[in-house]
Amino acid sequence: MKIKKAHIDGFGKWHDQDFNFTANPQIIYGPNEAGKTTLMAFLVSILFGFADGRGKNRFAQYIPKDTSSYGGSLLVEVNDQDYLIKRQRGRNGGKVIVTDSQGHQGGEQELEKLIGTMNRSLYQALFSFGQRDLAAIDEIDREDWQQYLQQLGAVGSAQWDQLIDQYQKDADRLYKPRGRKWPLNQDLHQYADLTDKINHARSKFQRYQDLQADLKSNQKILQQAQAELTRQKPVLQQLEHLRQLWPVYDEWRNSQQTSTPGNYLTDQQVITAQELQAKEKEIQRQHENYQQRIAVIDNSHVQPPRQTVQSIQSLQRLKERVVELQAEEALQQRQQTRVNNWQHELTTIKDRYHHPLPAPLDSRAKAELAQLLNTDPVSRTNANQFSGDLSRTSMFGIVGGFILFIIGLLANITFLTALGAIMAFATVMYLYYQRQGSHKNPTAIKDNSQALNVFGQKYGLQDFPPTQWLLMQGDLQRAVELVSQIKAAMQDQQRYDHQLAVFFQQLPPALQKLPLSSVKAKLDDLLEQRQQARQNVQANTREKATIASNLARLNQAYDKVYRQKMILYQQAGVHDNQQFTQYLAQRAAAQSQALASDAYGQQLTAADRQALSKYANKDELMSSFASIQKQIDQLSLTITKAQEKVQQDKVEITSLVEDGTLSNLEQERANLAAKIWHEVQEWLHYQLAVEWINKALAGASADRYPAIIHQAEKYFALLTNHRYTKINLTVDGIRVVRTDHEVFLVEELSQGTAEQLYISLRLGFVTVMSDQANFPIIIDDGFVNFDNVRRQRMLDLLEKIAVKNQVIYFTANERIKGLGIKIIDLQALNHE
Template sequence: MKIKKAHIDGFGKWHDQDFDFTANPQIIYGPNEAGKTTLMAFLVSILFGFADGRGKNRFAQYIPKTTSSYGGSLLVEVNGHDYLIKRQRGRNGGKVSVTDSQGRQGGEQELKQLLGTMDRSLYQALFSFGQRDLTVVDELNRDEWQQHLQQLGAVGSAQWEQLISQYQKQADHLYKPRGRKWPLNQDLHQYADLTDKINRARNKFKRYQDLQTNLQANKEKLRQAQAELKKQQPLLQKLEHLQQLWPVYHEWQHSHQTRPLADYLTDQQVATAQELQVREKELRRQQQVYQQRLASIDHQSPQATKHSPHSMPELRRLKEQAVELQAEEALQHRQQTQANQWQQELTAIKIRYHHPLPAPLTPQEKAELARLLNVQPLSRATASQSTGDPSRTAIIGIVGGFILFIIGLLANATFITVIGAIAAFATVMYLYYQRQESHATPVTTDSQAIMAFGQKYGLQDFPPDQWLLMQGDLQRNAELAAQLQTAGQDQQRYDHQLAIFNQQLPPALQNLPLATVRAKLDDLLEQGQQARQDIQANTREKATIANNLARLNQDYSKINQQKMAIYQQAGVHDDNQFTQYLANRSAAQSQALASDVYGQQLTAEDRQALAAYANRDELAMTLSKTRRQLDQLNLTISQTHKEMQKDKVEIDSLVEDGTLSNLEQERANLAAKIWYEVQEWLRYQLAIQWVNKALAGASSDRYPAIIRQAEQYFALLTDHRYSQIDLTTDGIKVVRKDQEVFLVEELSQGTAEQLYIALRLGFVTVMSDQANFPVIIDDGFVNFDNIRRQRMLALLEKIAEKNQVIYFTADDRIKDLDVKILDLQAFKRE
């Protein structure tokens, strides 16, 4: 049995509180008044019932003062199955209910089936101990130690020990060797005094012949009654012995009748099957790991191969185009700067003339215009020459400004460009105003031919005298317009190439700056290279995993075949059926062992004698009848003794005075009383001897195993300073590793407590196959230092492999050790 969880509705200080006992060993810490004793009493009370509240038990009920709820529940595991045991306020220890994992409910009878022969007193004597038990360990003598081990070794021995104590108490009420106040002691002393008085008065005895016949008859009657009593007493002892053995016989008969058939598998086959299960489970785990790795590789493959190796040339081509477009972009940037300057110059030329500009004249057209314009009066030519030929000066100014303008554009010097443009513009304006002044002078020319020429070539909006002068600007205007057109075409061609390039890029890279695109393409190329390497590595790993899976499948198939071969012998087909088979097999072995244990306490003669009675009531009736017969015989003997003594007294009184008669009568009555008291005292002493012998016989097969296990635990607790435990006629002795022998009285308190704990836990380990219950320890290691406490905790972990261990302590030094504790201070209380 293991306690997994507890819920307290109301019990002492605790109410509406849950506790988890899944840890094993479970260490529970709490200072004084924290509720440790209350929690421990709750666990025992749910299993064995609440205290009845009578006498000293009125303080052991733990009825809460602030809530009407009283009781709670335990979730326990018994033989691999969960049961919820719930106990609430009620008669005879409280109302109890048991619910299994299937929802089936029961009551007290189902709880008894879970507990078996275990009751409160037996549980507290065997599976629960505390500091109070350890403080008296050095006061136990050899007989008490041996008696204690007998209790540990025999099934149901607590009831037998209770019977011994009862018999001893009743015997002590009759007689003690050194007592004075006990009835038999006083009667023997009084009998001696009466004998002395009678002996002093016996010389007065003269006459007794008349009553000799009656005396002889009473003697014969007494002899027959005593003979019959001697015959009936062994029968009574045998019947009482059978009555004491009846519970054991009943358990043996039940277990013997329901004993299952022999197992189909040997222990070696079971161990082999379990080992194959473990190996099979490990192979399945490895297969799952490999399959998960394959799934992980397949899941990662789409990301790793997003740019698969076959697209790498395309990425390289895109990168080369990006490099070319970057160079083209720089060129277009410079050309755009130049185009902006050309546009500024073109705008300045258009602003200068205030009219749309025609196309420049060809050299032939300019020669024709010059011919037309040269038909002028001589006085005009002479006047022009007299003015110092201002047209030549204007041309020099225009050419100089234009040169400065070109130099500024080529040198990318805005200041020089502006100076050149201003100089050219100023010169043109000067020439313009000079021409306006000359227009005031009457001119005689072929104006009709000139006007026709102007209409033909789009010059009619300008003064004829400017037509030749503005040809340089017209030529520059045409050149600038052609250059701007060429720059626009180059920009369109570049934009078209860039658009086509963007269409070829992945969507995430489209419309990004070329520098960013180039960097991204470098990253993609690097990722592609890494992806290719990852694909190659994944391919090699998948091949390795495939080989490993093939090998694991072969091993799994082989192990499964071996396992199923063993399952077939047991008549099962899968792991679940095999688990159930093991549970049934364990239960059958436990039942068989229980039958053997009970059978060892019964001799063949006892079983044959008990088989003669149909039930316990029939045996009790036979025992009662025999007792009545013995009581009648004892009464007959007692009355016959009285009559004989009366006859003797009467005979003596015939020759003596009444004093001797009274003394004889008093002594006769006293002798009869003493005889009866001696018979009672001997009966109790014989019963005690018989029970002790029965206990010794019942537990003899357990002694060696308990002592061997206790020696191992004692060596562990004392760091192997002691290696042997002996039960001798002088008492309990322990042997140190240097072979020096010590009585338990010679040991220190701490070492003696370690010996006691080793014996108790040795019993728990040996008896775990018969009685496996939680071991509850209440502050049992107060006298232990940290080193001993660590060894003790290590031993508790070892015990926890077979039994659940719950250890309560108020010693806060437990927090200094590297163990997990349940701190009651963290829980709410009333």
């Protein structure tokens, strides 16, 4: 097993954290409180379950305080297959889910298939150690290592250990060597007391010879039965041994009969076929994605290109019309300013005369009025000439001022507007005062009063003094012009309002109630949307063309992959993926059966296979076992009866003694002896069973023990620079032999050398047993007492161990960062 990745949802100080174990050995650095122990506990807890929180385990759960999530997952590799082991909060160590690379999920049973007979205590005893374990090396003895060997090296060792414990408990309930209250201890004590009493009370008795002969005869029968029982017991033990091995033998025999598929593909061809299957699925997935994309494009609510173009043109025209209307609106605003000025000027003129203004005189009427006002021909001529010159000059001044006024309004130049108004007004005032100075004398006016009255009635001038009639003509003419200009401006405003109403009717309903200043922005948005829609249509068209090209390419690639796959399928004798899957399952089963056959075959000796081959099936073996058991039971019954007769003879012999209590004592002792016999048989039955099982388990793993010690000696020599060459592990402790043949107890070694010895034994055990149990080796700051040279040797050794086992080494030694090897820095993770 190899741990590739770890994800912690919540465990102690870690939450939502990922770790990638890419290096081997994998060095994990972190100072105190960085989370090393928490991470190591997480790895073990995911494999073997969370601590239950009771007793001393209440501080070993690592339930996080800053998140509700508790648990995480490990991505492990077992036999070149990836499995995701996820464990979360739950009962009995947490809820576990195991997912293989095909997506199949399972629970505890699937996890047991991955870890086998390994449990938490065994794993921590063999594959995980730290400074505290190194300090306890003097407590290791041969029995500990033998027990580890039995648990890993024998079939069903856990069940055998439970059976040994049960037999030992049953035996202890009957007898203990130093006990007093146990049944057999009490009966033996009572038997000794009875014997003392009988020997004390025994005296002469009659018929001694006859009873002695009968006693000898019964004793002979007893001896023969006991001899036969002694001969039959090994046979029964052998049959019991064969009965225990029958499941292994049956599996081995069945695996020998399993046939491999007829059409065989090499591993490389199988990998190629699986890669072709993956390519085929990927091509199908891409094909489906393209089809789905085409469906999405076809179902998108985008206007057709022609309709979109027409809509854009219409919106563009409306936008241009908005610009025109905005310009005209500005003109109308300036025109309204002029209208206001004209209204003011017209009101000023009307206020000046205090009467409704008549129509201005034409040139003929003006000439007629001039004649009426001036009777002197010379004066009239001069006046006419003066009036003509004055009219031309005033017209230039008025027209020039008006032009400047209009230009200032249109160009929005206040100075020109004011200058034009002042110029026109000054000209009018100048004309007025000049005409006041050129009035004819009152006498002339008086002479033509009748004619002037008629003239005034004719042209509506009767409300004004005749002397003002000529002078006011400029104001009257200006008033007519102002009325005409105001009327034209009002008509222009009505025309603009009509155009604006027609324009708003052409707008979309959502824009008809907006002000003209906001319509342009909205039209810009609509234009952008329409143009984006047109671009989307064009992009969709191009994308569909690209997808069509890709689909054609995928079809060609699919045909090629399919032909290559079918060539391999034909070689394997299958026609489709389902049959190929079945073929792979049969092939894997055949390979598994072959491996199982080898494994089971290693657990059976040649003698065991030869002995088991005599029986066709388990029933036949059980029949032989039952037959021998029956014979032994019959012999036991014969022995019991013979013993009873012997005892009866002895009782009858002793009853002949004059003391009447002797008979009772003999009978009581005989009954007690029979009871002791049955208790001894039962106790021996348990003890022999325990001894037989221990010998069987020791035999199953005996070949491993020397290999472990040999491997440990090689590692110990490497770590100590070949100062020590031999390791002896005895029931009394550990002894090592130096190159000068001097022997040392482990207590006599320095702490660093003792720790090197402990690590050598651990790693030697792990290396030899890697074919039975290959798990990651986790070391928690195990080299604190090593100097730099020893630490470097240790790292070199871990490099060798990493060839077969994954090694994960936690350390707080900051010097490890300077060795140039790839590490996981927990301190850096904590600072992120």
